[in-house]
Amino acid sequence: ISRQVLWCPSPHCYLGPFNPGLPVEVPVWLAINLKQRQKCRLIPPEWMDVEKLEEIRDQERKEDTFTPMPSPYYMELTKLLLNYASDNIPKADEIRTLVKETWDTRLAKLRLSADSFVRQQEAHAKLDNLTLMEINTTGTFLTQALDHMYKLRTNLQPSESAHSQDF
Amino acid sequence: VLVHSLPLGLLYSYFHGKDNFCSFSFMQGSKLEIPLWLAKGLHDSKRRIISVELPKIYREAWRTVFSADANVVDLHKMGPYYYGFGSQLLNFDNPENPEIAQTILQTFISRFRRIMDSSQNAYNEDTSALVARLDELERALFRAGQKGLNDFQCWEKGQASQITASSLVQNYGKRKFTDVDG
Numbered sequence: 001i002s003r004q005v006l007w008c009p010s011p012h013c014y015l016g017p018f019n020p021g022l023p024v025e026v027p028v029w030l031a032i033n034l035k036q037r038q039k040c041r042l043i044p045p046e047w048m049d050v051e052k053l054e055e056i057r058d059q060e061r062k063e064d065t066f067t068p069m070p071s072p073y074y075m076e077l078t079k080l081l082l083n084y085a086s087d088n089i090p091k092a093d094e095i096r097t098l099v100k101e102t103w104d105t106r107l108a109k110l111r112l113s114a115d116s117f118v119r120q121q122e123a124h125a126k127l128d129n130l131t132l133m134e135i136n137t138t139g140t141f142l143t144q145a146l147d148h149m150y151k152l153r154t155n156l157q158p159s160e161s162a163h164s165q166d167f
Numbered sequence: 168v169l170v171h172s173l174p175l176g177l178l179y180s181y182f183h184g185k186d187n188f189c190s191f192s193f194m195q196g197s198k199l200e201i202p203l204w205l206a207k208g209l210h211d212s213k214r215r216i217i218s219v220e221l222p223k224i225y226r227e228a229w230r231t232v233f234s235a236d237a238n239v240v241d242l243h244k245m246g247p248y249y250y251g252f253g254s255q256l257l258n259f260d261n262p263e264n265p266e267i268a269q270t271i272l273q274t275f276i277s278r279f280r281r282i283m284d285s286s287q288n289a290y291n292e293d294t295s296a297l298v299a300r301l302d303e304l305e306r307a308l309f310r311a312g313q314k315g316l317n318d319f320q321c322w323e324k325g326q327a328s329q330i331t332a333s334s335l336v337q338n339y340g341k342r343k344f345t346d347v348d349g
Contacts, residue, residue, distance in 0.1 A: 141312040
């Protein structure tokens with residue numbers, strides 16, 4: 001899966017037709033590797049730009065639902081590119097801050113949704129536009145909590161079979 | 168009909184006889200503390216051998232406190248297995264069971280937010296104050312929340328890509344090379 005375009009200044013490449021000076025799309029891992037070996041310069045994805053990210057952050061703060069992110073791996077890509085190729089990314093620090101602010105807003109929204117879900121004792125929820133990174137950070141907690149809540153709800157049923165023997 | 172009084176905490180206090188077994192006989196109407204598992208075994212809704220006295224935290228006075236604000240209660244002191252024990256109590260046909268079950272559920276629901284927020288925000292801090300008033304089930308949840316946070320932070324710092332020795336392997340190689348050469 002390629003995420004950005006890569007410009008190779010030298011023809012030392014066994015992996016494909018890299019022509020010096022011409023941008024090429026490659027997988028992220030290769031891009032990082034070549035960059036570390038100083039064989040190329042990375043071109044960031046078009047969403048990794050201060051204005052675009054400000055728009056996204058502001059929309060995230062305004063809406064109750066989750067904004068569709070420009071990449072399902074926005075956190076991972078931001079981290080990788082800013083770690084290894086910040087010299088190729090204009091206003092890298094601002095970008096880092098903007099992405100973090102968006103992340104924080106999204107997680108806070110996720111927790112708010114979870115609380116509302118629990119309070120209303122819903123059976124199903126659909127949250128669009130979450131990324132795996134966000135789901136993984138809260139997922140273990142949420143699934144365990146909902147599991148407990150489910151068991152406590154079965155207590156409400158008067159039949160004897162509803163009572164768990166090994167709580 | 169025998170009446171037993173069951174407090175919180177479940178023990179093996181009756182089973183330390185001289186010969187390591189014990190028998191006890193009791194008169195009708197007496198009150199005893201026995202372990203939960205024993206009470207469950209003796210319980211029979213048709214024959215009514217025993218009836219169970221609710222621990223005070225599950226009774227009406229405390230239930231009112233919980234419904235006012237469950238967050239102020241020190242569930243560790245009052246438990247520490249408030250949810251688990253409370254759920255087991257429902258096995259004994261107590262007329263207050265529906266209210267007890269509802270209170271336990273609502274208590275969990277109201278305390279959920281704080282546990283989630285604190286466990287997912289407290290990074291690298293002393294969390295003892297945050298968990299002090301949680302019962303054991305809530306503490307396990309808190310730990311799950313902390314794990315999610317810590318794993319994320321570890322990834323963010325780039326530690327996730329560092330290879331570290333598995334804890335299993337670390338315990339194997341306790342012998343030094345000199346021992347091997349013998």
